[in-house]
Amino acid sequence: QSVLTQPPSVSGAPGQRVTISCTGGGSNIGAGYDVHWYQQLPGTAPKLLIYDNYNRPSGVPDRFSGSKSGTSASLAITGLQAEDEADYYCQSYDSSLSGSVFGGGTKLTVL
Amino acid sequence: QVQLQESGPGLLKPSETLSLTCTVSGDTISSYYWSWIRQPPGKALEWIGYIDYSGSSNYNPSLRSRITMSVDTSKNQFSLNLRSVTAADTAMYFCARENIYGVEGWFDPWGRGTLVTVSS
Numbered sequence: 554q555s556v557l558t559q560p561p562s563v564s565g566a567p568g569q570r571v572t573i574s575c576t577g578g579g580s581n582i583g584a585g586y587d588v589h590w591y592q593q594l595p596g597t598a599p600k601l602l603i604y605d606n607y608n609r610p611s612g613v614p615d616r617f618s619g620s621k622s623g624t625s626a627s628l629a630i631t632g633l634q635a636e637d638e639a640d641y642y643c644q645s646y647d648s649s650l651s652g653s654v655f656g657g658g659t660k661l662t663v664l
Numbered sequence: 665q666v667q668l669q670e671s672g673p674g675l676l677k678p679s680e681t682l683s684l685t686c687t688v689s690g691d692t693i694s695s696y697y698w699s700w701i702r703q704p705p706g707k708a709l710e711w712i713g714y715i716d717y718s719g720s721s722n723y724n725p726s727l728r729s730r731i732t733m734s735v736d737t738s739k740n741q742f743s744l745n746l747r748s749v750t751a752a753d754t755a756m757y758f759c760a761r762e763n764i765y766g767v768e769g770w771f772d773p774w775g776r777g778t779l780v781t782v783s784s
Contacts, residue, residue: 555708589770591709598758599709601772610772642709646768652724653699653711653762653769 556581557643557656564662565633573628573659575643581654583624586646590619590628593640593658602641603628630661638663666690668759668775676782682746686759686775693717693735697762698742699771700733702755710755714762715742749782756780 558576565571575588582588587606591599601610603619606626618629626645630637643656672684686698700712713723715733723731732745746753756779760771 586768587770591771598774598777599771600774601770604763604770604772644709644711644770648767650725651767652713652722653771655709655711657708 555657556647556650556654557645559641559643559656559659561657562660562662564664565630566664567633567635569633570629570631571633571661572630573641573643573661575626575628575656577624577626577645577647577654579624580649581645581647582621582626584648586648588619588621588626589644590617591642591644593642595639599642633663635663637661666761666773668761668773670757670759670775670778672757672778672780674779674781676749676780677784678750678782679748680782682744682749682753682757682780682782684744684757684759684778684780685741686743688740688742688761691761693737693740693742697764697769698735699760699762700744701758701760701771701774703758703777704752704755707755712744712746712757714764751782754780754782 590603592602593599606621607619647654694717697714699714715721730747735742756777758777760774763769
């Protein structure tokens with residue numbers, strides 16, 4: 554059972570927009586700690602996609618965007634492409650654990 | 665460009681000690697924090713802990729009693745020891761640089777990972 558809750562799967566057709574939610578609690582997202590997002594393509598290591606809630610590292614397309622409100626955060630992907638098919642993880646800091654916590658991951662399928 | 669590479673045995677027996685090393689290139693280990701993260705087959709990521717160049721560390725409470733991390737600045741490497749492994753420790757183990765500000769941070773970049781299997 555992950556500290557941060559994500560939907561197990563989402564799907565969308567090429568060109569569409571999808572969102573992935575990440576819900577936490579009062580000791581992590583709700584306490585004001587930032588949320589970061591990672592993309593894990595099949596058989597590869599996770600790659601940083603969004604840091605500090607909405608910032609994109611150099612090289613990440615602007616089709617990916619992040620937001621945060623209250624005890625939740627969201628990752629939005631617009632103009633879906635086949636290459637976006639991957640697992641996506643959110644991550645934050647938890648003061649009860651005094652360390653980083655991850656969501657359970659969401660598998661994105663491009664129909 | 666910063667690169668990380670994990671190394672260590674891929675197969676262990678129950679009760680043995682898992683020992684992994686991460687070699688950092690393109691950056692000095694005397695900056696940032698350096699972390700271990702694992703992923704059991706088909707499951708989610710789990711933060712194991714981090715260490716900095718001085719040896720200051722922070723471990724996941726669920727693993728703290730079995731973990732030791734160390735750093736070798738002369739080789740630009742950091743290491744993980746996990747004692748008394750069981751089948752539940754079977755996972756892909758990743759090393760990563762943790763960009764920490766205050767107490768929180770994000771992981772970038774990551775190593776490619778090394779699969780560790782615990783089986784009798």
